[in-house]
Amino acid sequence: MTTLEVLRFAVRGLSANKMRSFLTILGILIGVAAVILLVAVGEGSSQSIQSRIQQLGSNTLTVMQSFNGGGGRGGGFAGGGGGGGTGPRTQARGLTLADAKAIADKSAAPSVKSVSPVVTAQSSTATYEGASHSIGQMVGTYPSYFEAQNKQIAKGVYFYDADVLAARKVIVIGQTVVDDLFGTVDPIGKQISVNGVPYTVIGVLKESGSSGFQDGDDLAIAPLPAVQQTLTGFGNLGSIIVQATDATSADSAQSEVTAVLDQRHGITGAAAADFRILNQATLQETVSESTQTFTVLLGAVAAISLLVGGIGITNIMLVTVTERTREIGIRKAIGAPKGAILGQFLAEATMLSLIGGLLGVAVALIGTRFTIAGVTPVLVPASIALALGVSVGIGLFFGSYPANRAAKLRPIEALRHE
Amino acid sequence: MSPVLEIQDVTKVYGEGEVVVRALRGISLTVERGDYVAIMGASGSGKSTLMNIIGCLDVPTSGRYALDGTEVGRLSDAQLAVVRNRRIGFVFQSFNLIPRMSALANVELPLAYGGLKGAERRRRALAALDQVGLAERVGHQPNELSGGQQQRVAIARALVTSPTLLLADEPTGALDSHSSADVLAIFDRLSRGGRTIVVITHENDVAAHAKRVVRLMDGRIVEDHRLAPVDGPPPLKREVAGR
Numbered sequence A: 001m002t003t004l005e006v007l008r009f010a011v012r013g014l015s016a017n018k019m020r021s022f023l024t025i026l027g028i029l030i031g032v033a034a035v036i037l038l039v040a041v042g043e044g045s046s047q048s049i050q051s052r053i054q055q056l057g058s059n060t061l062t063v064m065q066s067f068n069g070g071g072g073r074g075g076g077f078a079g080g081g082g083g084g085g086t087g088p089r090t091q092a093r094g095l096t097l098a099d100a101k102a103i104a105d106k107s108a109a110p111s112v113k114s115v116s117p118v119v120t121a122q123s124s125t126a127t128y129e130g131a132s133h134s135i136g137q138m139v140g141t142y143p144s145y146f147e148a149q150n151k152q153i154a155k156g157v158y159f160y161d162a163d164v165l166a167a168r169k170v171i172v173i174g175q176t177v178v179d180d181l182f183g184t185v186d187p188i189g190k191q192i193s194v195n196g197v198p199y200t201v202i203g204v205l206k207e208s209g210s211s212g213f214q215d216g217d218d219l220a221i222a223p224l225p226a227v228q229q230t231l232t233g234f235g236n237l238g239s240i241i242v243q244a245t246d247a248t249s250a251d252s253a254q255s256e257v258t259a260v261l262d263q264r265h266g267i268t269g270a271a272a273a274d275f276r277i278l279n280q281a282t283l284q285e286t287v288s289e290s291t292q293t294f295t296v297l298l299g300a301v302a303a304i305s306l307l308v309g310g311i312g313i314t315n316i317m318l319v320t321v322t323e324r325t326r327e328i329g330i331r332k333a334i335g336a337p338k339g340a341i342l343g344q345f346l347a348e349a350t351m352l353s354l355i356g357g358l359l360g361v362a363v364a365l366i367g368t369r370f371t372i373a374g375v376t377p378v379l380v381p382a383s384i385a386l387a388l389g390v391s392v393g394i395g396l397f398f399g400s401y402p403a404n405r406a407a408k409l410r411p412i413e414a415l416r417h418e
Numbered sequence B: 001m002s003p004v005l006e007i008q009d010v011t012k013v014y015g016e017g018e019v020v021v022r023a024l025r026g027i028s029l030t031v032e033r034g035d036y037v038a039i040m041g042a043s044g045s046g047k048s049t050l051m052n053i054i055g056c057l058d059v060p061t062s063g064r065y066a067l068d069g070t071e072v073g074r075l076s077d078a079q080l081a082v083v084r085n086r087r088i089g090f091v092f093q094s095f096n097l098i099p100r101m102s103a104l105a106n107v108e109l110p111l112a113y114g115g116l117k118g119a120e121r122r123r124r125a126l127a128a129l130d131q132v133g134l135a136e137r138v139g140h141q142p143n144e145l146s147g148g149q150q151q152r153v154a155i156a157r158a159l160v161t162s163p164t165l166l167l168a169d170e171p172t173g174a175l176d177s178h179s180s181a182d183v184l185a186i187f188d189r190l191s192r193g194g195r196t197i198v199v200i201t202h203e204n205d206v207a208a209h210a211k212r213v214v215r216l217m218d219g220r221i222v223e224d225h226r227l228a229p230v231d232g233p234p235p236l237k238r239e240v241a242g243r
Ligand SMILES: Nc1ncnc2c1ncn2[C@@H]1O[C@H](COP(=O)(O)OP(=O)(O)OP(=O)(O)O)[C@@H](O)[C@H]1O
Pocket: B014, B015, B021, B022, B023, B041, B042, B043, B044, B045, B046, B047, B048, B049, B050
């Protein structure tokens, strides 16, 4: 018996029962396609989340006042700076402009590229010719903030150091604010009033889209002293955005900043720090870990469907073998060796799973060209190899049990089978 | 030269405990090369049981069995498959062709398992089909053939490997008298050609073709009667219907 002949027997066996073979193939097809597609969807969403995070600005640290005093140095996940209003612990000192200036000292913190002190005004309302809009985030800061936070200008200009020094009331606004106040009118050069204080619009931010529940375009950015004068007062800073010189120096920048602030705030040894530093890189790691978990979860669900497909193959092979026991008896009576019988049924099972697997890959490849539930799937080559390998493995593994049973039968037992 | 078939004290017991059936109770039988033996006996006397053991489809409960001088009980599974393939041709009452395979493919099958390839295999299968007068029907599947034709395909399949021993369990049991005559004529011709044949039958007409008649009763041989010498022609001479 040549391999070709074994294969020919297998094809004949499969085509004798086309509907059944088709349904079995379909089961495997769905399993394989599901594994590849769901992993691709998981990967796609994780990549889009990561690119959003990177949009927030790479290699930046956010220094914030710590309200619990202990523990949370580095890591952690907190919203954008909590203004001066809420009460820190009595002995804790808030972040000040002087802190920011100390961090900016090149000799104390060589890994730091720029420092942007930030205040955020709560509930500020902007009005323009009768239209009014409650700005989600009113930020007062330095020009370096734009680069550190990856805020790009779509129209107009940023403000400059000179504007900061002069505390000019100029403002750069996000698209949501533009839409609400101006509609289709060009906002550049127009005067809006924020909580009654007039600001001149000099730029419009590029749309960044909403990330989750927060609208990333509902914000306004103005020079720090202007916001302090008119909205927040000259108290503590909300946060300090520190940009490291490059991605690899984010960690050393973090320790330098820590050292500077520890010294300035008189924190020694085990004493709890009254500030904490949010490291963008750490955040990315955390998020990518959780999106990976998500992908694995999707893959696991799909793997179960693949397993169900495998059980389908076993079932079909069992039925096939039982149904063809007599034929097996005839074949054995005319001298078929055990290997030939085993080979035939194994080849049938493998063919079912291989055809199903390849069609599944094809379906998945087509499927990944479409956007699924708002996510552009990203094909993971390893998932193709894995799904295909598993499906063939399933065919061999689950097919071998009935095939072995068939091959072991004594000819007369098989012939007597009704 | 050793006899084709040498059976000593073979017994076969089916089942266990309360429901044991002693199908064979000590059979000894020797068949020489070229003999044509008819096995007769009442229903349930153990004819098929004996035939299955001779054909290596089943194993005896006790006793010895040598085929062509080879002790069958000592053979491994793989060796048994070779014996079934090369030494024995088995014809069943119910034909036992493989469905959805052409007559030619059915006849080629033993050669395929024997490792013969391509053109030679085809040539020999066609020759065997020609021998049974079915040269024109090679492409038909079993369900497109009459019972007599199916049985002739089955005989071609049994003959195609040129086995030492041709076994037939009631080969004419499912056939009308005309088809039966065709089959018996083929057996006669094979016997005259020197092939060793053992055939089970209920019908005296069929047994009349054999050189020797063995009668079974309750798992024992009760009569062993020779009609013609081993090396002579079979007693009845009929030509194959010219087809
Ligand atoms: N697989 C089996 N299990 C149990 N008993 C069996 C089995 N096969 C045959 N027998 C019993 O063995 C005895 C002999 O059966 P066997 O088939 O050899 O008879 P036979 O002479 O061929 O009969 P027939 O002429 O009707 O074909 C019978 O009593 C039968 O019931």
